[in-house]
Amino acid sequence: MKRLISLVALLLLVCGGLAYASTQLQKSSGAASGKVLNLYNWGDYLDPALLKKFQTETGYHVNVETFDSNEAMYTKLKQGGTHYDLAVPSEYMVSKLKAAHLLQPLDHSRLTGMQNYDSRFLNQSFDRGNRYSLPYFWGTLGIVYNDRFVKPGTLTHWSQLWSPKYRDQLMLIDSARDILGMALVEQGHSMNTTNPQTLLAATKRLDQLSPNVKAVVADEIKMYMSQDEAAVAVDWSGEAAEMLAQNKHLHYVVPSEGSNLWFDNLVIPKTAQHYQAIYAFLNFMSRPQNAAQNAEYIGYATPNAKAKALLPARVRNDRQFYPDDKTLRHLQVYRNLAPRVVQTYNDRYLEFKMHH
């Protein structure tokens, strides 16, 4: 009995020590001062140095909490109980959050950096007039290829993926909208089609791709491609940027006939509390210098035109990640489709995966 009591006392002591350590650590980063901003972001999706700079400049401490999927974030925002001041959903999730009345409109009179943004990335279909969201990063869907297996410059269109040359060489990102969208564009349709007939035709076209498909995988594509395990992959630009950094034989192409254009956006959830801090942060992140620093750290494309001008020329002029106007015009943003249509997309995609 005595031993049990002393054991419990010891454990409580350790707990006290840990609690002290934790508060001390948080204090050292300024969390306890009360001037805070609660940011709900993807894991490792902001340069930590910028947070420090923001704090020394404005005195606001940023509590970063992280999520791993749009859907998980949606659940947390919807249930309440949290007081996130800013969140970073992708474009289709912005429409969904908006429809669920979970967003607070932006007060444009308090935003000072709007003129820094490239007008091509504002006023998108998911948020007309940017009433609720500011673009944070953008990117595309495209083709990654390895120049040891594919002659550079020869692979520029979706239809070429169907060529028997690439038999058992192709890796696809495991995503219904993206893969079906690719087949739709290849056939000259919109990536947002709701016509079941068109979708069926696209699925049939995808089935013809089967002999070329080596695997349909998610994050692992990065590893396979950087280790020369496959010649060609269909993936997002953000992922491609990381692969390219690891293997200099890799290249990324956005087919000029069209592809997906995606955005991650800063929005204010309904439960936000610290408005001073929110607008200070939005304006801070809109400043060209800061946006450029963030873009260099993350490696994604920035929608901030003045920030882009500050990036090193080799990044700024990289057609792979900042495609030219002509390609950009052909890119399509995913629309938030009705649940029934989303179901059809998922069913068709599943059929393709099963046949494969």
Added chain:
Amino acid sequence: MKKLSRLYLILVFVILYVPIIYLIVYSFSQGDTMTNYHGFTWQHYRDLFADPRMLAIVADTLLVALLSALIATAIGTLGALSIQRTSKRVTRDVLLNLNNILMVSPDVIIGASFLIFFTTLKMPLGFGSVLLSHIAFEIPIVVLMVLPRLREMSPSLLSAAEDLGATTHQLLTKIILPFITPGILAGFFMALTYSLDDFAVTFFVTGNGFSTLSVEIYSRARQGINLEINALSGVMLLFSLLLVGGYYLLQQNSRKRRARKQHNREVPQ
């Protein structure tokens, strides 16, 4: 045959431990990914200890684990005592099965229901909600660890003590608790590991700046996990080794004491 069985045992342990060792070897690798080993460095450990946010999360994770395991052990032990004392068989079976249902129900469902529960109560998510939900899912484990020990205890031991005039309090502190201490310790350590491991429940109930390791690591996966996480895994493995070592010492210690007591009894001075 004996050789074969030993070979099998070695193989199983190799399969279990190689991934962990692989992870830790790469925590000492220069470079940013786990694709090629680039030579020895302490850099990732230095990065880890220079990252106050990460360290605060580690401290919070351990705090939640220790505190919730402690409270769950107290509640679970009392629960086991009361289940054991219930004389009606049906009631006892019902209680035990209610306990088991909590053990087998998927974490995701428990997590989602806690989220709904806390938000309807308008309780802010954070340290409190994580602690409470961890305590809740650890209690059934403790009950299951303590009960077998209680069943082993012979009823005549209790009757004998009562005959000799022991009060209820003495019965509990001098007879029952010392006897079931190994079960309590095992329950505590199981609860501790469950809490450290848990992602699904924790994910739903974290909020307002509070996070635990599993949630943090999982959400970093989108960018590819950097080697700081490997370094952290190394530190955590060291921590679990210390934990296992501590548990072993505690067990050894109590075994020795018991042996000494018995020895003293058998050899009258």
